[in-house]
Amino acid sequence: MLVLGRSQIEALIDLDELIDALTPAMEDLSAGRASAPDRIAALVPERNGFLAAMPGYVPSAGALMTKLVSLFPGNAGTPLPTHQAVIVVFDPATGEPAALLDGTAITASRTAACSALSARLLAREDATVLAVLGTGVQARSHAHAMCRVRPIREIRVAGRNPARAGVLAAELSSVLDAEVRAVATYAEALDGAHIAAATTHALEPVICRPWLSPGVHVTSVGYNPAGREIDDATIADALVCVESRQAALAPFPAGSNDLLMPIRDHVITAEHVHAELGELVSGSKPGRTSTDQITLYKSVGVAVQDAAAAALVVAAAGARSVGEEITLR
Template identity: 75%
Template sequence: MLVLGRREVETLLDMDALIDALGPAMVDLSEGRASVPDRVAAMVPGQDGFLAAMPGYVPSAGVLMTKLVSLFPHNAGTPLPTHQAVIAVFDPGTGAPRALLDGTAITAARTAAASALSARLLARDDATVLALLGTGVQARTHAHALCRVRPVRHIRVAGRDPVRAAVLADELGAVLKVEVVAVPTYAEALDGAHLVAAATHSVDPVVRRRWLAPGAHITSVGFNRGGREVDDATIADALVCVESRRAALAPFPAGSNDLLFPIRDGVITADHVHAELGELLNGSRPGRRSPEQLTLYKSVGVAVQDAVAAGLVIAAARAQGLGDEIHMFD
């Protein structure tokens, strides 16, 4: 069995290849070929954390796997990431275990890659200004991914901690070679932005309709069991897309409060969810209808994304001779 640590996974996983490879997998999911049971979780009382299991099989990628991922929001601001994971990959023909991978880097990359895919499908072609809400791992990977699919020239970073926002702005500016500034408030970051990447653990919405420019495309990946990132007015006005209706509208720990709360309160119905990414890709649902239309991709994360990323990493590791081989049953 191949074993790959975090540094190896980060080295081997190519973001451009991942964005492209997610397309067929999302079509598999929407057309019913992928097998992705609902996420289940064990709670840790007093920590506001949980450990979730996410199995999946993706025919287009030929990958059978499961991810075990922990989410501990109180890790924010510490050396530990809020999301930590391992991925076990099995032979889809025999069920034999084939690889064990660090899943923390994969979770960050595949989440950002799916957001970038949504931007490729829904954002305006002339989107040059990105509002980055959050200062953690997901904010960083989203900046890198979104700059690959739209001609971003200016990034505004906002978060709860102005020092962390400034540090991230300096880092991204040096690496991405675009203008990146830290701003004091979420409203200032959103003012005039064409692209919005919300990656927070906020209880109260950091994306509010009155702060948004016409035609903005919003990606929202944040999670808080007691709150949400996006306000009712934005959800009501936007063309809303998801990875999977079943996942996004499921109860905790799978679903999204950003959708479940306004459904509960009668602001929208479940039918307000316009499309899955796979439906946009196979043409069964239309995308953006006008330059001024507000579009929103709400992500809850689905196992097909992890499967695709794991498959790419394993193939690259085999090609480059990286990783350790262990014999489990000798």
């Protein structure tokens, strides 16, 4: 069995290849060719956390795997990431366990890569200004991923902790071909932004309709069992897209409060969710219809994303003879 740790996986993941691989994977999901059952979770209410199991099969990637992932929002701002995971990859022809992978790095990359895919499908072609809301792992990953699909020239970083925002802005400025700066508020980051990447565990919305400019594309990957990232007015005005309607609208903790709360409060109905990413890929649902239209991708994370990413990592490791062989007993 191939065993890969976090640093090995980070060295093996090619972000451009991952964005491309997610395109047929999401189409497989929407067309019913992929198998991705509803995730189940063991709740840890005293920590507002959970441990979830996410199995998935993606025929286009030849990938069969399952992920065990913990989500503990209280880790934000500590040395530990909020999302921690392991992935077991199986041979889809025989069911034999083939690889054990650190899932934390894969989760960070695949989440940002799918947000970038949503931007490729929905953001304006001339989008050059990116607002990054949050200062953690996903904020960093999203800044890198968005620069792969749009000609980003300016990045503004905002978070609860101004010092952390400054550190992240300095880091990104040293590796990205863009002007990167930290700003004091979410509203300042969003003013005039063409793409907004919300990556927080906010209790109160960090995306508010009055702060948004016409034509902005919003991505939201944050989770908080008691809160939300996006206000009702933005949800109501936007063209809303998801990975999977079933996943996004599932009851807590699997679904998204950003959609479930406005549905509960009769601001929108479930039919307001316009499309899945796979439907945009296949062309069965249209995307942006005007330059001023606000578009929104709400992510909850689905197993097919992990499967596509894991398949790329295993293939890259095989090509480079990376990893350790062990025998399971």
